[in-house]
Amino acid sequence: MTASNPLLLEALNLSRFYRLPRRGLFGARPVLKAVDNVSLTLRDGETLGIVGESGSGKSTLARMLMALEQPDRGEVSWMGENISRLSPLALRSRRHEIQMVFQDPYGSLDPRMRVLDSVAEPLDVARPDLSAELRRDAVLEILERVGLTAEALRRYPHQFSGGQRQRIAIARALITRPRILVADEPVSALDVSIQAQILNLLSDLRAEFGLALIFISHDLGIVRYLADRVMVMHHGKVVEEGESEAVFSAPAHDYTRALLAAMPKLDE
Numbered sequence: 001m002t003a004s005n006p007l008l009l010e011a012l013n014l015s016r017f018y019r020l021p022r023r024g025l026f027g028a029r030p031v032l033k034a035v036d037n038v039s040l041t042l043r044d045g046e047t048l049g050i051v052g053e054s055g056s057g058k059s060t061l062a063r064m065l066m067a068l069e070q071p072d073r074g075e076v077s078w079m080g081e082n083i084s085r086l087s088p089l090a091l092r093s094r095r096h097e098i099q100m101v102f103q104d105p106y107g108s109l110d111p112r113m114r115v116l117d118s119v120a121e122p123l124d125v126a127r128p129d130l131s132a133e134l135r136r137d138a139v140l141e142i143l144e145r146v147g148l149t150a151e152a153l154r155r156y157p158h159q160f161s162g163g164q165r166q167r168i169a170i171a172r173a174l175i176t177r178p179r180i181l182v183a184d185e186p187v188s189a190l191d192v193s194i195q196a197q198i199l200n201l202l203s204d205l206r207a208e209f210g211l212a213l214i215f216i217s218h219d220l221g222i223v224r225y226l227a228d229r230v231m232v233m234h235h236g237k238v239v240e241e242g243e244s245e246a247v248f249s250a251p252a253h254d255y256t257r258a259l260l261a262a263m264p265k266l267d268e
Contacts (some may be wrong), residue, residue: 005043007080008180008212009065009098014038014074016060034060035071036236042180047206047213049227049244051220051259057236058216059103062184065214066100067091079179096126096176103185105165109157109172116153119143119172126176142171145208146201163194170201174209181206182214187222199225220263224248232256 016035035057042048050058063069065076067083075082078098083091099122102108109118119139123130130138136153143152146167157165166186173181183202187195203226206213215226223230223244230247232240232255240253251257 005045007041008044008078009040009042009214010077011038011040011061011065012075012077014061014064014071014076016057016064016069017072033236035064037074038233038236038238039074040231040238040241042212042214044179044212045210046229047215047227049223049230050214050216050233051218051223051230052233053218053259056233058218058233059184061233062100062182062214062216066098066182067095068100092125096122097178098180098182099173099176099178100182100184101166101169101173101186104189105162105169106157106189108169109165111157113156114153115139115143115155115157115168118157119168119175122172122176138175139171142175143168145174145205146171161194162190163197166190166198167201170198170205174205177209178211180212180214182216184216185218186215188217188219195222202226220248220259232259 014035015033015037018032018034019029020032021029038061040048050061052058060069064071067076075084077083078094086094116136116139119142120135123135123138139153140150143149148164148167148171152168157168160168186202187198190198199222202213205211215223217223227244230242230244231238232247232253234255240247240251240256247256248260251260
């Protein structure tokens, strides 16, 4: 990945504020600055890691990048087009270009839908022309690429393990052949023994599909393994950003150094 690669996603000065239900000393409701003036870019083939503790604003930022939540300030552009200027219908027609894998593999799949129908659902918008047979073939192909077999097609999410469910969620995100994949803590709900399998799968799929990836995590070790660039968030703000190896080898901000110091070390 180089600076000459096409710019796929750009966020400028994003902010998202929430008024808390409790009232302060003079009756005013305090404001939580979940994301405060954050800008970022993502180029074709690049992996951007976003790290920070729980509550740092990572997931809120991801939801704004996906147009699942509207910013109070700032704007997001996909492939050079400001998504806030798109009609709901135009936005819906563009969603196949950017897809998301959520943290909870249990909650991200409809328990009432078979895997065949759940994975094929994004094709209703992206490829409404496909016949039932071609839809099934497309689902089977993507399931095989994430390590599942045809037996999964007729089964329901509760019949799978957590790791298998996350594979299904990844297949569902990739069936439209997106250019960008946003992965929000995709392994934090899984057993440690399964995490490495899913991370290796994401790394392989990134190369195979030519994906640009935004990988969100509180685990710096995972981000260092996957990311070309790292952005560190704290209390809704970006406190440090740079090439992955530069940030990890010579962190410039005290908060980044504190996160690195908290990482487990085998020699201890």
